Amino acid sequence: MQTLTYRFPAREAATHPIHVGVVASGDLEILLEPLAAGDDDGVVVRVRTSVNGFDTVWHDVLERFFTRTPLAGRWELNDFGATPGVVNLRLRQASEAAAS
Template identity: 60%
Template sequence: MRTLHFTFPATIRAAERAHVGVVGSGDLEVLFEPATAGAGDTANVRVRTSVEGFDEVWRSTLQRFFARTPVQGTWELNDAAATPALVTLRLQQAAHAAGHREEGS
């Protein structure tokens, strides 16, 4: 099992914890903990995956997400070979469950 760590700038505070998805074949579990006061303007992401050699795919997928949805807090992703599209979907679901709403939604 590989563990990857990423940090991204984040400006949006969320109010709620979130848990979406499951650790299962081809799926992804996302756990989100909102930032505490004074924690800084970052999103700290830990990815646990059994898949080797996709560090840059993870980095670019997460960069795209946090460029659009910069939610502050701690993100834990437990991967079971999810595709980048599913990763993005689960992250969006977690942000929504945590109280973040995209403009126009």
């Protein structure tokens, strides 16, 4: 099990907690918590993954997403072998849920 932490700038703030996905074979769970009042950390992403050695892939997928969708908050991604496509899908689902 590997834990990775990434930070990205953000312009918009999540207003309520979000939960999408599940921790299951080939899938990914995302938990999004809004930042506390006065907190200006932007995007903080903690990835817990069962697959070691993909730090660069995680960084690239997350950087691409948060460049297009700068949604501030504390993101927790619990991975069990999700492909980059599934990661992107779950990130988009979480951002759409935050917008509603």
